[in-house]
Amino acid sequence: MIGLLWGASAIGGGIIGAALACVPGLHLFFILSLGYPVIAYVDHASGIALLTGIIAGYAMTNSVSATLASAPDESFAFAGSAMARLRHDGQAGRAIFESSTGGLLATALLTVTLLCFGPTLLPGLLQTIARHQRWLAWGFTAFAAIACMTKPTSGSPHSGLWENGRRGLGALILFCLTGLIGVILWLSAPLSLLTVGKTLAVGLLGLFTLPSLLLRSPGIQPTQNAAPTTLRQRWAAVISGMWAGALCVAAPGATAAATSILCAHTRQPSNPAQIVAHGAARLTFYGTCMALVLLPGGSLLFPETATLLATPIGPRDVTLSLAAFAIAVGTAFLSQRTLLRLAQRLYQRLHLNTHRVALWIVLLVTLFCGAAGVALLLVTTGLGLLIHLYAKNSAAGMGLVLAPLLCNSTALGPWAAMVMGVR
Amino acid sequence: MSTAAMFFFGVALSSCLPGVLAQATGGNPALLLGGGICAVLPDLLERALRHRRRHVDITIAPDPQSPNAHAIATGLADGIAVAIQWDRPIHMCIRPTQTGPDTWLALDACLMKRNDTITVTFHGGGTTAVANIPSPVSIARGTTVTSREPHSLFFKISPQADGSVVVDDDNAFAACAHAITPAILIALGASILFTPTAGVIILSAWTAHLLIDQAGEDGCCWMAPFSSAAVPGFRWLRGSATMRDLVLTLVSTTTLLTRLL
Numbered sequence: 001m002i003g004l005l006w007g008a009s010a011i012g013g014g015i016i017g018a019a020l021a022c023v024p025g026l027h028l029f030f031i032l033s034l035g036y037p038v039i040a041y042v043d044h045a046s047g048i049a050l051l052t053g054i055i056a057g058y059a060m061t062n063s064v065s066a067t068l069a070s071a072p073d074e075s076f077a078f079a080g081s082a083m084a085r086l087r088h089d090g091q092a093g094r095a096i097f098e099s100s101t102g103g104l105l106a107t108a109l110l111t112v113t114l115l116c117f118g119p120t121l122l123p124g125l126l127q128t129i130a131r132h133q134r135w136l137a138w139g140f141t142a143f144a145a146i147a148c149m150t151k152p153t154s155g156s157p158h159s160g161l162w163e164n165g166r167r168g169l170g171a172l173i174l175f176c177l178t179g180l181i182g183v184i185l186w187l188s189a190p191l192s193l194l195t196v197g198k199t200l201a202v203g204l205l206g207l208f209t210l211p212s213l214l215l216r217s218p219g220i221q222p223t224q225n226a227a228p229t230t231l232r233q234r235w236a237a238v239i240s241g242m243w244a245g246a247l248c249v250a251a252p253g254a255t256a257a258a259t260s261i262l263c264a265h266t267r268q269p270s271n272p273a274q275i276v277a278h279g280a281a282r283l284t285f286y287g288t289c290m291a292l293v294l295l296p297g298g299s300l301l302f303p304e305t306a307t308l309l310a311t312p313i314g315p316r317d318v319t320l321s322l323a324a325f326a327i328a329v330g331t332a333f334l335s336q337r338t339l340l341r342l343a344q345r346l347y348q349r350l351h352l353n354t355h356r357v358a359l360w361i362v363l364l365v366t367l368f369c370g371a372a373g374v375a376l377l378l379v380t381t382g383l384g385l386l387i388h389l390y391a392k393n394s395a396a397g398m399g400l401v402l403a404p405l406l407c408n409s410t411a412l413g414p415w416a417a418m419v420m421g422v423r
Numbered sequence: 424m425s426t427a428a429m430f431f432f433g434v435a436l437s438s439c440l441p442g443v444l445a446q447a448t449g450g451n452p453a454l455l456l457g458g459g460i461c462a463v464l465p466d467l468l469e470r471a472l473r474h475r476r477r478h479v480d481i482t483i484a485p486d487p488q489s490p491n492a493h494a495i496a497t498g499l500a501d502g503i504a505v506a507i508q509w510d511r512p513i514h515m516c517i518r519p520t521q522t523g524p525d526t527w528l529a530l531d532a533c534l535m536k537r538n539d540t541i542t543v544t545f546h547g548g549g550t551t552a553v554a555n556i557p558s559p560v561s562i563a564r565g566t567t568v569t570s571r572e573p574h575s576l577f578f579k580i581s582p583q584a585d586g587s588v589v590v591d592d593d594n595a596f597a598a599c600a601h602a603i604t605p606a607i608l609i610a611l612g613a614s615i616l617f618t619p620t621a622g623v624i625i626l627s628a629w630t631a632h633l634l635i636d637q638a639g640e641d642g643c644c645w646m647a648p649f650s651s652a653a654v655p656g657f658r659w660l661r662g663s664a665t666m667r668d669l670v671l672t673l674v675s676t677t678t679l680l681t682r683l684l
Binding site: 142236244265 | 426427430434448450456459460463467666669672676683684
């Protein structure tokens, strides 16, 4: 029943998610692992509201740590250039505002659309997606492999990987290597959402966050024009971002990194509207995929996630989840200004620099995943640095999430398990 | 058009062919995804061919804040003077120029034999500038080159024994990527090696890419490598690159969803 606890869970989840998202390196999967034990003490609807709120709050304000501490998660992997430009020009606040505006507009559109058509269309749509999920997984992988060998739309043409054919090949090899790590992780990890989620978070931190942090402010090109974003461009960015986010619902195991790569290939990398598109894509992805349907499609990657809350998801749950998502996004947007100020003060007081943030991330990984997590972080960071320095294209890191998805959707998975003798 | 927009357009197009979607659902998505890959292939090939290692003697980089057609024309004339002075063929390049968040400078550079002049015309605004080539040099064979965003434009200027210069469009090899000839050849090969459907998919995806470029601002060198003459874009698809990408993407997604549902 919708009651006080339900509302408090949505608002509280939004605030908690938004506040924790300001902590550099605290990945969504880490935050969710803290939130899961709590849902055992509340009713089903409030549990969904709390988790949805945390996801929405995180998605709205993780641009704070991505911009101020240069520690973007995988959902900002391809917006680094635009954010670095704005930060370099002293407009870090604008970058955060653009991202949250995109998220807010997308949430508004998504809420209206899904409240009107969701309960009718969503079940049929999910069935259709499930029927076609195999070739969709192949499609994502093929696109990511193409994206490895070419820069998003039009950065500097002279920095394209095809400038030197060996780089394209190198990027493809790195893509396969990260894929191999992903397959090993998926095959060797116990089938528990929390364990796999946290392990995946460590891999993503190593591939995307730490290299961005250690090689901060890359790709600032003063010749590129950073004109103010017009209302028309903003709406176009929101719609293209929503398209990218919605498309990734078809392959939810691909994480928000997939939304980022699609955004990057539909928009100019240096354009501030890119950040708007990323914000919209992230909120659409988390809103439709993770919060609304609670990862049923993610069963490709985590077979038991559909039964996460033990109760089947019905139309009422979809409506409740959507309402909680909208409330949490609104709460996070309203609290963002205060959180930004607090984060700025905290970062200044702690004198956060590259080394301190990197050490903090290692400490977080140790706390959540232990020594094995740190070892994985070191390996993936090495690969991530290679990708950033040599391939210069974050798409090569996508293998980590796409390879397990592909394996699970085809006969490759059991074959790989048999060959590796892991399971 | 962006890589993602073209890829999804190719997938949507090939899904319209009978049996392809059923085959993909049955576990063999090669034909369906082949359409997406072939729709992207012209751009990938062009990038590969244009950005292959090449020596450039003189580079003209227009100012992104206020691009000046006269400065570009003068730069080309200076290049001709340098080629005469060095008495060897030189390679010149006009760098692509981003003039706005979603816009690139599009221009025609026309080195005319008829009156030994160099004319640079910006698209859209219609700004035109003319520069005379250094006297007493004459152009023995000229060329007209249209920029394709966001690629560099390359020229080869070869001095002749009689004091004239031959200006070659050095983009013709790369232009093959946006021609119908390789599409026909690859489609024929695929039809023989695999199935006729594969050939149809390759030809339709590649041709669709060329038609979209032709309807936009880019234009295509349809008959390359037999003729390097580019057909200027019809400019039916106006607006920023972002809007065009968005429209194409939405059309593709709608088509695909209709087919799936």
